[in-house]
Amino acid sequence: MASTVDVVEFVLGGERYALDIQLAREIVEMIPITPIPRAPPYISGVINLRGEITNIMNLNTLLGLPNQEVRDNQKIIVLVPDAASGSNVGIIVDEVTSVLQVAETDIEHLGEGLSSEVSSFVKGIIKLKGDVSDKKSTGLIIWIDMKKVLEDVAAK
Numbered sequence: 001m002a003s004t005v006d007v008v009e010f011v012l013g014g015e016r017y018a019l020d021i022q023l024a025r026e027i028v029e030m031i032p033i034t035p036i037p038r039a040p041p042y043i044s045g046v047i048n049l050r051g052e053i054t055n056i057m058n059l060n061t062l063l064g065l066p067n068q069e070v071r072d073n074q075k076i077i078v079l080v081p082d083a084a085s086g087s088n089v090g091i092i093v094d095e096v097t098s099v100l101q102v103a104e105t106d107i108e109h110l111g112e113g114l115s116s117e118v119s120s121f122v123k124g125i126i127k128l129k130g131d132v133s134d135k136k137s138t139g140l141i142i143w144i145d146m147k148k149v150l151e152d153v154a155a156k
Contacts, residue, residue, distance in 0.1 A: 054088040
């Protein structure tokens with residue numbers, strides 16, 4: 001039997017992405033974000049999440065995607081502290097669509113030949129083979145290596 005991977009699927013700028021489910025602590029509705037003066041562009045600010053100060057990162061900026069204004073209908077995926085070297089970190093996404101269990105055979109790992117900076121943040125491409133009439137169950141999902149993204153940020 002093929003091994004499987006559990007991921008959280010989300011939408012960012014109309015595209016489908018995923019991250020390892022064990023990195024996600026919770027998903028919360030958008031709440032007001034307090035900007036931090038002179039923070040790097042990928043830091044949107046901080047929120048008070050049940051008494052814990054949580055850094056909010058703009059994933060669009062981190063991945064080099066077109067930047068979008070923060071909207072009330074967006075979500076924040078709060079990551080487990082272990083993912084960010086013990087810090088409380090959340091990432092802004094447009095929408096969280098589902099939790100998926102993906103067979104290893106449905107994941108295309110990118111070749112080392114791709115030297116793009118972003119390709120180092122991509123664990124692989126998830127190929128969904130569902131009902132063709134249902135667009136949500138077919139297509140490609142970019143599986144983000146969130147730990148590498150956060151390690152890269154910490155190194156800056």
